[in-house]
Amino acid sequence: MGWSRGIKSDPVGRYLSMNAREWRSGSRDGQMIVLATLLVATFVMFLISLKWYSLMPSATFILPMLVGGLLLQWRPQLLLTGVALFAATVSALVQSIGFEFSQARPMTLVAVYASAGVLLYGASRTKSGLPAALGEMMLMELRDRLQAQGTVPKLPEGWTSESAMESAGSAKFAGDFLVANLSKDRKHLEMVLVDVCGKGIAAGTQSLQLAGALGGLIGSLPPLGLFSAANDYLLRQSWDEGFATAVHVLVNLETGGYEVLNAGHPPAMHWKKDEQEWVVSGARGLALGIIEQPDFRVASGVIEPGEALMFYTDGVVETRSLDLAVGVEWLRGAAKIAIGPGMAGAPRRILDQTEPGEDDRAVLILHRLEQ
Secondary structure, rough: OHHHHHHHOHHHHHHHHHHHHHHHHHHHHHHHHHHHHHHHHHHHHHHHHOOOOOOOOHHHHHHHHHHHHHHHOHHHHHHHHHHHHHHHHHHHHHHOOOOOOOHHHHHHHHHHHHHHHHHHHHHHHOOOHHHHHHHHHHHHHHHHHHOOOOOOOOOOEEEEEEEEEEOOOHHOOOEEEEEEEEEEOOOOOEEEEEEEEOOOHHHHHHHHHHHHHHHHEEEEEOOHHHHHHHHHHHHHOOOOOOOEEEEEEEEEOOOOEEEEEEEEEOOOOEEEEEOOEEEEEOOOOOEOOOOOOOOOOOOEOOOOOOOEEEOHHHHHHOOOOOOEEEEEEEHHHHHHOOOOOOOOOOHHHHHHOOOOOOOEEEEEEEEEEEE
């Protein structure tokens, strides 16, 4: 309330905030506001350059063109570039009158024109039609919104959930993602951990699309129906590698009973308190997006107090020198060590024991606390 009242009493802040929203919307008005600002700045630079060329040489006119390359679309950027080049050229020629036209000044103009050409070429090749900064911002907002729907909701007392995820090459987009839903009565938790075929940025855009599709269906369809819809969706795509592995879990948070459905994913694991071991789930199935009607084998069980379920992607257990079966056995031992200090922080400790490779990695642990 205090912040909004401050904006209303600050006309400059209100004006800037309104213009920022206009630009973020990608509207024509927003583009014209940015263009007008940069043209005024260029004109001021031009006047300074005519008076004090040593303070504002022609090379400095690259600056408004660089800013325009980030904030403007192709046509406004073309106009700004033409004005900036004209100002740089006239400034250099005026200052050369009565003086020897040294080689430094022509080479400076050549650099300015070359920079302008590179910027215009980059702007003309933008498929979205959006300036670089705005296109990046919109893509990151889309990613954040889709990842937000994969955040496990706050669970009822007695349950905790924690995950850790790293993309290949530390890229901002990954082929691994989580979608979760807690029923309105807070009695049933549904989660799907998915690994889209591919690595890093190459799988990032595909995972964004699939995450949006699953996020709109989870909680509305039974597990088999959800996997069937996801399978049909992937079959309709024209991706080069159009399949994905996934593991689905539906947990009754009152009784601890659960069902696991697996589609070509590494097997889930159940931490058994009495045995003090991670037990591998028997749920199996074919990856999504390969055939029209894949078969799945469901596994069920009960998470007793003090026990946990763990899900992970193949980047955790598979490397060039380690196949899946050996990797799963390694993970059983590594995860047992990781939960030694407690379940809190265990997914991160597990990832810290793995070697960064060419595949995305994710670990999710659902823990039922001791009563």
